Amino acid sequence: MKVAFLNGVFARIGGIEEFTHDLVLELLRKDMAVRIVCASLKNPTLDRLKRAGAKVRKIPVYHGCRWNIPDYALLPFACFWLRGADVVIHQKPFAKWAYRILPQRAKHIYLTSYSPADQFPDIAGAKRVFSFFDGVVTQLESFKVELLERGVECPISVIPLIPPRIAELPVSQNESRILRIGMMGRLEPQKNPAYACDVMEALSQSLPEGKVSVEFHVYGEGSLSSSLKKKTGSLKCKTEFHGVYERSAVERIVSENDGFLITSNSEGQCIVALEILAAGRPVFATPVGALPAILTDPIRGALLPRENPGEAAKMIRTWFELNRLTSASDVQKSYQKNYDRDAVVAAYVDLLLGIGRSG
Structure with missing residues (x-):
């Protein structure tokens, strides 16, 4: 199966970037083909993922994040780079018109990185955006309730972001004053x-x-x-x-x-x-x-x-x-x-396989 990530800006440090890194590595271990489509400058995380076998397609536009300039500048390229994907994971919303130019053959999943109420205070606008997606992943049951209140009708899965494993050896307490x-x-x-x-x-x-x-x-x-x-x-x-x-x-x-x-x-x-x-x-x-x-x-x-x-x-x-x-x-x-990492990873893999095969 071919999985693509439409990230928008891929920062050097960030929770979504770390989640993407961890999930990509797990999917590669499952012999899935993975592509990351993003806007980014030099980025060590993307370099590691390329070495691991992921394909990275990016534009060197980083400034203007507050106005989503890099995200929309990426769209014309994404139309071509996402072709052939079975599943596309979205991590940032666009205006509804933007989705019309993306590949329609693929299944599209939206991952809510924040509370839906924070991202979509306009209930009507939220319903218009989510009408495009084949599935939504959110991290809490309360977030799912917010999505339902906003009229989301596609399947909603509640799965936390991939948690880190505990350190192999507990770190010691500082003993100084x-x-x-x-x-x-x-x-x-x-x-x-x-x-x-x-x-x-x-x-x-x-x-x-x-x-x-x-x-x-x-x-x-x-x-x-x-x-x-x-x-x-x-x-x-x-x-x-x-x-x-x-x-x-x-x-x-x-x-x-x-x-x-x-x-x-x-x-x-x-x-x-x-x-x-x-x-x-x-x-x-x-x-x-x-x-x-x-x-x-x-x-x-x-x-x-x-x-x-x-x-x-x-x-x-x-x-x-x-x-x-x-x-x-x-x-x-x-x-x-x-926060059992293995159980969370298995939930993501099962979700992607299920949605990918449903097409």
């Missing part, structure tokens, strides 16, 4: 990193002077990098910016910190949260997307208020006070109860 909190991902408005800085400053000011100090470690880059560096330069909390990181470095990054902040305004499954838990550290996050479902067990971290850095800092401090004896392996065991 420094509380290190990290943040990983793109520094963009959607991720609301300025609020993370405010939370860290409040946490730094709330701890007893001379007993425990706080450090904030930021991994990733984006359009807000410069403004954040300027903002943190005048704060009490020591902040270090580590720049872009490779996925292979995630376990090391997690091991160097005591916990992680995710202060997004909107999220989907949030692969970063799963990566952190799989490596044994707690997550402190705003209650958006799938994060409330991910953090159902208090041992995994806490949900923070969205506009109250003082209260958020208090909740983080309380978690560490109550969980002094919690080990990395305790966090990993809790995580693994709900």
